[in-house]
Amino acid sequence: MASLHRTRNDLGENIRKASVNVLNGTLTDMIDLTNAVRMAHWTMKGPNFIGLHEMLEQFYNELFATADEVAERLVQLGGTPDGTSQIVAEKSRLAPYSQQTTYTLDHVKELADRFANLGKSVREGIDSTDDAGDADTADLLTGLSRDLDKKLWMLEAHLQEK
Numbered sequence: 281m282a283s284l285h286r287t288r289n290d291l292g293e294n295i296r297k298a299s300v301n302v303l304n305g306t307l308t309d310m311i312d313l314t315n316a317v318r319m320a321h322w323t324m325k326g327p328n329f330i331g332l333h334e335m336l337e338q339f340y341n342e343l344f345a346t347a348d349e350v351a352e353r354l355v356q357l358g359g360t361p362d363g364t365s366q367i368v369a370e371k372s373r374l375a376p377y378s379q380q381t382t383y384t385l386d387h388v389k390e391l392a393d394r395f396a397n398l399g400k401s402v403r404e405g406i407d408s409t410d411d412a413g414d415a416d417t418a419d420l421l422t423g424l425s426r427d428l429d430k431k432l433w434m435l436e437a438h439l440q441e442k
């Protein structure tokens with residue numbers, strides 16, 4: 281990782297480096313997931329179309345807003361966001377999203393897998409940033425993880441069988 285930008289923030293450099301790494305991993309996955317959610321919003325067809333179409337619009341707007349907070353937090357710590365399309369494609373830890381998926385519930389399953397994967401890595405990030413001594417980043421990630429869990433629930437509720 282490139283060296284950090286200077287800041288008057290009193291957190292030690294090693295703590296800030298660790299947090300920037302965690303936040304950049306979270307950022308690339310969030311941008312990738314936001315794009316997947318938008319693809320589903322655009323391409324889905326099938327039962328519950330309008331409810332899912334509108335729910336996913338809310339999801340991508342909220343994910344986009346939180347990705348901004350994640351990127352700005354890592355800049356505050358002296359980092360540089362991994363925010364370009366090229367870097368996101370290279371570094372995202374989520375599975376590539378298929379352009380061919382159309383059926384509503386297939387999209388819901390694909391998205392639920394990815395929300396669960398991101399939720400898991402964000403939870404790991406909460407622990408590592410908290411252990412390192414950056415309570416503010418842990419707090420930001422805690423809010424994000426609660427939101428990801430809620431969205432996972434809203435997706436999984438569509439997959440309930442009788």
Ligand SMILES: [Fe+2]
Pocket residue numbers: 321337
């Ligand atoms: Fe739209």
